[in-house]
Amino acid sequence: MNYLVAVLPDRIQVEAAYSALEKAGLPTSQVNILGDGYLSADEFGMIDPDKQARKQSTRLFWWLVPFGFFVGYVFNYLTEVEIFPQFPRFGNEFLAGILGGIAGGLGASLIGGGTSITVGSGDALPYRNRLNAGKYLIVVTGNQDLTREATRVLREFEPENIQGYTDYSQKSKLLRN
Secondary structure, X not given: OEEEEEEEOOHHHXXXXXXXXXXXXXXXXXXXXXXXXXXXXXXXXEOOHHHHHHHHHHHHHHHHHHHHHHHHHHHHHHHOOOOOOOOOHHHHHHHHHHHHHHHHHHHHHHHHHHHHXXXXXXXXXXXXXXXXXXXXXXXXXXXXXXXXXHHHHHHOOOOOEEEEEEOOOOOOOOXXX
């Protein structure tokens, strides 16, 4: 499956481009318009970077908090550092484990959430930003010949950006898994 995504600045141009694709004989079932008054990014199935970031952060949280607790406990056990001298040795080790778990949780939220938003969203985030800015997208899905023909037609409208994607695994970086 191939995808072709073109960014057009306004509704008039996107409707003219859609009509031109229709006149060129492209099946309208494989042409989608995203933007105000048409499909939203969520309705089309575009990846939501915030959801992906939360999912990655949660996954890391379940690994890093127990690991942080274990490392904090073991580190304090080996070094015998007294965090609070009035606590018994086990109390200091347990407190170090809790602090290690907290550090693991913070790491999961910062690394899992922040990195996933910027890296894990592929090209979906720039396209969502353009939709939020009032621009329109035309997405053509189909075989290589269809997207090549659509590229030829859409170039006449001088889109801000035109990008093709080939999806060999049937799971695109642009669409949800």
